[in-house]
Amino acid sequence: MAPVLSKFGQQMSHLTGVRAIMKDIIETLQSGQSADFINLSAGNPVILPEVEQLWRDCTADLLASSDYGEVVCRYGSSRGYEPLIDAIATDFNQRYDLSLTAENILITPGSQSLYFLAANALGGYTTEGKLKEIILPLSPDYTGYGGVSLYPEAVRAYRPTLEVDTATHRFKYRPDFNQLAITEQTGFVLFSRPCNPTGNVLSDEEVNRITSLAAAVPIFIDSAYAPPFPALNFTAMNPVLTSNVVHCISLSKAGLPGERVGIAIGDAATIRVLESFQTNLCIHSSRYGQAIAARAIASGALAEIAKTVIRPHYQQKFAVIEATLDEAMPDVPWYLHQAEGSIFAWLWLQDLPMDDQAFYQALKRYGVIIVPGSPFFPGLKDDWEHKHQCFRISLTDTAERIAIAIRRLAQLTEEVYA
Numbered sequence: 001m002a003p004v005l006s007k008f009g010q011q012m013s014h015l016t017g018v019r020a021i022m023k024d025i026i027e028t029l030q031s032g033q034s035a036d037f038i039n040l041s042a043g044n045p046v047i048l049p050e051v052e053q054l055w056r057d058c059t060a061d062l063l064a065s066s067d068y069g070e071v072v073c074r075y076g077s078s079r080g081y082e083p084l085i086d087a088i089a090t091d092f093n094q095r096y097d098l099s100l101t102a103e104n105i106l107i108t109p110g111s112q113s114l115y116f117l118a119a120n121a122l123g124g125y126t127t128e129g130k131l132k133e134i135i136l137p138l139s140p141d142y143t144g145y146g147g148v149s150l151y152p153e154a155v156r157a158y159r160p161t162l163e164v165d166t167a168t169h170r171f172k173y174r175p176d177f178n179q180l181a182i183t184e185q186t187g188f189v190l191f192s193r194p195c196n197p198t199g200n201v202l203s204d205e206e207v208n209r210i211t212s213l214a215a216a217v218p219i220f221i222d223s224a225y226a227p228p229f230p231a232l233n234f235t236a237m238n239p240v241l242t243s244n245v246v247h248c249i250s251l252s253k254a255g256l257p258g259e260r261v262g263i264a265i266g267d268a269a270t271i272r273v274l275e276s277f278q279t280n281l282c283i284h285s286s287r288y289g290q291a292i293a294a295r296a297i298a299s300g301a302l303a304e305i306a307k308t309v310i311r312p313h314y315q316q317k318f319a320v321i322e323a324t325l326d327e328a329m330p331d332v333p334w335y336l337h338q339a340e341g342s343i344f345a346w347l348w349l350q351d352l353p354m355d356d357q358a359f360y361q362a363l364k365r366y367g368v369i370i371v372p373g374s375p376f377f378p379g380l381k382d383d384w385e386h387k388h389q390c391f392r393i394s395l396t397d398t399a400e401r402i403a404i405a406i407r408r409l410a411q412l413t414e415e416v417y418a
Contacts, residue, residue, distance in 0.1 A: 089104070135189045142222060159382075161173070199345065208242075348386070
């Protein structure tokens, strides 16, 4: 029997953005030819031996401790596992000269759930029927932002300006402050830094300008790739932790995606709202993941392994993509976003004679899978041809296979433009 869905049920039961593309990718990889594909679509982090060993060691320590029963066999606080909250407060207070307490920290089942809590507590319609918007100041950005609000019309993104270096085939997105508007209609501001999918890192000056414009509303900074862990920034950066910023951490790219551990650090009043929402939704996040994370953070091991193992691994993979594109791409207007962070590369094929979806399908015939860029512009109201000329390329395969895939992409690019 097919259930009769509510308006929200219909919205939330549909695959959107990259998730719809991933369904096609999964079906492709499950076909008889799956062994022949080089899959550069994955968002799953590479299982690095040193990182896996860290989590094994933390698990062994938990199993041997008297805390095990309390962690696994009992409910806990909706705020989160107390030793993890203490470890985060201690680390950030020492590292960034702050004075955080438990009132400033909330643990969620992954950062995606954190943005769902924020989008529906701070965005959407007020009791007076006025729409409070969720502002994305720099598009493209994380595709998941398009599905977090029960009111899709609440998500509003702004086109960037483009800095293009034609000689080196590199470019960079920057916020267009001539267009960006924060008004009484703004519920909160949301952006990732470093950015998924582009690897863009907004400068401190740009972030501070946004925080000044949005002084009266919360600013959620998605720091899933930021220091101190997983520290997947290839350019120097520090978190901006002003009073109206909610700093959002995920431990997924630090090697713990299966445990869904998200962390919000911010003003106590905003944290209380999110905590109440989470209590009604799911009581609390998994305590096992929190318990091993507490050990990794408190010991300093996670921050150290992020700098010495995780970051260099992906930075070296990006160097392979850069070198292979420079060597193999034909003389067409192609541009790679500046290498600033994350586990992806972002490629722009200007004046592409077909759209991104068609190019994605054509590249599959060469045995290569990448992700079309158009789903990464959630909330952008106007049509923009640039949206259909970009691609996200994962850094999660081996260096050798990445190089082979990029050469095949270059071959298709030459044929398409010819």
